[in-house]
Amino acid sequence: xxxxxxxxKYADIINSELEKYVRREECPEKILNxxxxxxLISSAKRLRPILMISSYQLFQDDYEKVFxxxxxxxxxxxxxxxxxxxxxxxxxxxxxxxxxxxxxxxxVTAILAGDALLNGAYQVISQDILNTSDxxxxxxxxxxxxxxxxxxxRMIAGEYVDTEFEGQEISNEYLEYMHNxxxxxxxxASVRIGAILADSSDQDLDILTSYAEKIGLAFQIKDDILSxxxxxxxxxxxxxxxxxxxKVTFVTKYGLDKAKEILEKIxxxxxxxxxxxxxxxxxxxxxxxxxxxxxK
Amino acid sequence: xxxxxxxxKYADIINSELEKYVRREECPEKILNxxxxxxLISSAKRLRPILMISSYQLFQDDYEKVFxxxxxxxxxxxxxxxxxxxxxxxxxxxxxxxxxxxxxxxxVTAILAGDALLNGAYQVISQDILNTSDxxxxxxxxxxxxxxxxxxxRMIAGEYVDTEFEGQEISNEYLEYMHNxxxxxxxxASVRIGAILADSSDQDLDILTSYAEKIGLAFQIKDDILSxxxxxxxxxxxxxxxxxxxKVTFVTKYGLDKAKEILEKIxxxxxxxxxxxxxxxxxxxxxxxxxxxxxK
Numbered sequence: 001x002x003x004x005x006x007x008x009k010y011a012d013i014i015n016s017e018l019e020k021y022v023r024r025e026e027c028p029e030k031i032l033n034x035x036x037x038x039x040l041i042s043s044a045k046r047l048r049p050i051l052m053i054s055s056y057q058l059f060q061d062d063y064e065k066v067f068x069x070x071x072x073x074x075x076x077x078x079x080x081x082x083x084x085x086x087x088x089x090x091x092x093x094x095x096x097x098x099x100x101x102x103x104x105x106x107x108v109t110a111i112l113a114g115d116a117l118l119n120g121a122y123q124v125i126s127q128d129i130l131n132t133s134d135x136x137x138x139x140x141x142x143x144x145x146x147x148x149x150x151x152x153x154r155m156i157a158g159e160y161v162d163t164e165f166e167g168q169e170i171s172n173e174y175l176e177y178m179h180n181x182x183x184x185x186x187x188x189a190s191v192r193i194g195a196i197l198a199d200s201s202d203q204d205l206d207i208l209t210s211y212a213e214k215i216g217l218a219f220q221i222k223d224d225i226l227s228x229x230x231x232x233x234x235x236x237x238x239x240x241x242x243x244x245x246x247k248v249t250f251v252t253k254y255g256l257d258k259a260k261e262i263l264e265k266i267x268x269x270x271x272x273x274x275x276x277x278x279x280x281x282x283x284x285x286x287x288x289x290x291x292x293x294x295x296k
Numbered sequence: 297x298x299x300x301x302x303x304x305k306y307a308d309i310i311n312s313e314l315e316k317y318v319r320r321e322e323c324p325e326k327i328l329n330x331x332x333x334x335x336l337i338s339s340a341k342r343l344r345p346i347l348m349i350s351s352y353q354l355f356q357d358d359y360e361k362v363f364x365x366x367x368x369x370x371x372x373x374x375x376x377x378x379x380x381x382x383x384x385x386x387x388x389x390x391x392x393x394x395x396x397x398x399x400x401x402x403x404v405t406a407i408l409a410g411d412a413l414l415n416g417a418y419q420v421i422s423q424d425i426l427n428t429s430d431x432x433x434x435x436x437x438x439x440x441x442x443x444x445x446x447x448x449x450r451m452i453a454g455e456y457v458d459t460e461f462e463g464q465e466i467s468n469e470y471l472e473y474m475h476n477x478x479x480x481x482x483x484x485a486s487v488r489i490g491a492i493l494a495d496s497s498d499q500d501l502d503i504l505t506s507y508a509e510k511i512g513l514a515f516q517i518k519d520d521i522l523s524x525x526x527x528x529x530x531x532x533x534x535x536x537x538x539x540x541x542x543k544v545t546f547v548t549k550y551g552l553d554k555a556k557e558i559l560e561k562i563x564x565x566x567x568x569x570x571x572x573x574x575x576x577x578x579x580x581x582x583x584x585x586x587x588x589x590x591x592k
Contacts, residue, residue: 106384107384126444127442153419
């Protein structure tokens with residue numbers, strides 16, 4: 001199976017897992033559930049769940065074990081997208097090639113759907129932990145639960161800094177802080193969670209954490225570049241948005257060429273880190289290149 | 297110690313516990329942290345934490361064990377207040393006698409502060425679970441974690457129904473569904489969590505669940521009454537708000553007299569349930585009366 005086939009296979013697996021958590025029964029809050037489904041079931045890349053699976057697979061094969069946490073991660077990611085898109089925040093109308101949640105369902109529903117997805121992630125986690133009797137598994141899952149709460153906390157802080165500092169001159173340190181938190185925290189958590197669940201050694205966990213920090217930053221720099229020169233049709237959202245909103249990005253801060261140069265550099269660093277794992281690490285290396293080369 | 301002294305003592309204990317979770321360090325998201333503190337540290341009644349402590353005390357004395365969950369519950373409660381008050385939802389300007397979070401800090405910060413408080417509650421829980429080595433304690437805490445995710449899910453659904461059905465004719469069943477979820481779910485969870493952590497029997501848990509369902513509904517009916525005829529100065533928020541917004545409440549649905557009659561009836565039922573516990577249950581009985589008689 002080549003890289004793209006494997007990527008698609010994993011995304012399909014995650015999509016069919018996500019389907020299990022969609023609530024479709026008749027109830028007074030049916031439209032709220034519909035709006036959660038609207039955001040959750042999409043043509044998204046499922047990058048975080050795929051990173052979790054791939055990091056797990058570096059050490060063990062039975063990657064079904066990561067599913068509840070992969071689902072929870074994707075729910076948290078979607079909560080963050082719904083709230084980020086709100087009029088008070090980024091005020092975005094289009095995401096994944098369709099109207100954003102509040103454009104489709106209105107602000108009340110979008111705010112509460114985001115809340116319900118964040119909480120829903122912890123429902124999934126708590127149910128999985130509740131159903132776990134093996135002591136060793138339980139210990140790992142409790143640790144993973146903690147990783148997710150911490151990553152989400154950092155993501156929210158990063159989003160705050162991103163929105164609050166629009167139009168202001170900020171230092172390189174602030175820009176990196178913002179990116180590391182906003183996008184990096186959950187990407188890092190995803191990679192770490194896969195490794196933790198697969199009983200990786202502390203040393204491996206450290207190595208993978210460095211890799212994750214690199215690709216997390218690379219992901220956001222590529223986002224900044226795509227927001228400047230991407231193809232709207234492929235990207236599924238308007239281009240030029242960041243500049244219009246006076247967002248501080250790697251492109252507005254360093255210029256396009258320098259941003260591309262930094263992206264190349266940290267991607268090379270990320271793949272170099274993974275060299276240690278030889279053929280086993282091939283997919284994680286290709287994921288780093290995919291993040292750099294992606295067009296959406 | 298009489299009832300009011302005991303109530304104040306517990307509120308003081310909760311307030312000083314909450315203080316420990318306030319982040320005051322200098323960081324790029326300092327104002328976000330300030331806004332979380334602004335809502336969290338207030339003259340609130342701390343009803344949910346107090347119910348948790350009181351229910352625990354029915355069976356055991358060392359109620360410090362409930363603190364992390366009491367704190368998490370109060371964080372979730374405050375997340376819900378911040379989001380409910382937003383312009384898109386209830387559009388309220390005053391809460392606890394001071395400007396609502398978004399009035400003070402703006403909508404961006406209020407939305408993200410609510411998100412961070414909800415996630416923060418799970419951070420507190422995950423940290424406490426991570427630090428627990430005793431197997432029996434761990435089992436109870438995992439169960440309690442699950443209770444909280446479920447209660448919060450119901451609370452969000454109830455808030456959705458409340459906001460979405462403004463100005464519409466809804467059935468008695470819908471009104472009760474809305475109240476049971478919006479306010480009842482977390483009150484019920486609080487009472488149940490205290491009992492679970494105190495190793496209550498299943499039978500006691502059932503009894504306390506019935507009690508909690510009664511006082512949860514009573515709490516919301518009293519809210520509806522206070523919103524109609526309360527004293528703004530004592531209440532700390534405007535009176536007549538519900539009517540102005542065409543909210544469906546027990547008062548608009550049944551009229552003031554009938555609402556008061558229902559409130560008396562279910563409060564009597566709640567205290568009757570607690571009779572079983574004799575002198576031990578005195579405080580829970582008085583809490584039911586307090587909920588009925590409160591002026592804020």
